[in-house]
Amino acid sequence: xxxxxVLHPSEGLRPGVEGWAARLRDSGHEVxxxxxxxxxxxxxxxxxxxxxxxxxxxxxxHAATRPGCRGxxxxxxxxxxxxxxxxxxxxxxxxxVHFSAEDRAVDRAGVESFExxxxxxxxxxxxxxxxxxxxxxxxxxxxxxxxxxxxLLLARVLEFLQRCG
Numbered sequence: 001x002x003x004x005x006v007l008h009p010s011e012g013l014r015p016g017v018e019g020w021a022a023r024l025r026d027s028g029h030e031v032x033x034x035x036x037x038x039x040x041x042x043x044x045x046x047x048x049x050x051x052x053x054x055x056x057x058x059x060x061x062h063a064a065t066r067p068g069c070r071g072x073x074x075x076x077x078x079x080x081x082x083x084x085x086x087x088x089x090x091x092x093x094x095x096x097v098h099f100s101a102e103d104r105a106v107d108r109a110g111v112e113s114f115e116x117x118x119x120x121x122x123x124x125x126x127x128x129x130x131x132x133x134x135x136x137x138x139x140x141x142x143x144x145x146x147x148x149x150x151x152l153l154l155a156r157v158l159e160f161l162q163r164c165g
Contacts, residue, residue, distance in 0.1 A: 007055030
C-alpha cells in the first residue's frame with residue numbers, strides 16, 4: 001500500500017479525478033486530494049504525488065523537493081523543473097509520465113528535459129505515450145476520454161504504486 005496525494009488540474013476537482021482517487025483507494029492505497037501546495041505540509045512525507053494536467057507542476061516540484069517522497073506520477077505532461085526552482089532530481093525518487101502522442105498541451109522539450117534530469121542521477125523513469133491527441137484521456141468527464149487507454153494507464157499506475165509502497 002502506498003500513500004498517494006492526487007493533485008487535480010486547473011479545471012478543478014471534478015468527479016473524474018475523484019473517481020481515480022476512489023479506484024486507487026479500492027486498490028488498497030491511502031489517498032488525499034489536494035489543489036493547494038500549502039496544504040501538502042500537513043501530510044506525511046513518504047507519499048507518491050500524482051498530478052493531472054496542470055497538477056503535474058506541483059507533483060513534480062514536491063517529488064523533487066520534499067524529503068521522503070516515494071515517487072511521482074505525471075499524467076498529461078511534465079512542467080519544466082527549472083521554472084519551479086528545482087536544480088536536480090533526487091536519485092531515490094522514481095517517476096512515471098503519461099501523455100497522448102499528439103497532445104498539443106504537452107511540452108516535448110519539458111519531457112526531454114525531465115528525462116535528462118532523471119538520467120543524470122540514474123533515477124528510475126517510465127514514459128508511457130498513448131495514441132491520439134487528447135489531453136485528459138484518462139478523465140471520464142473529459143470529451144477526449146479514452147476508456148481503453150485509461151484502463152491501461154490505471155494498470156501502469158497501480159504497478160508503479162506497488163513498487164513504491
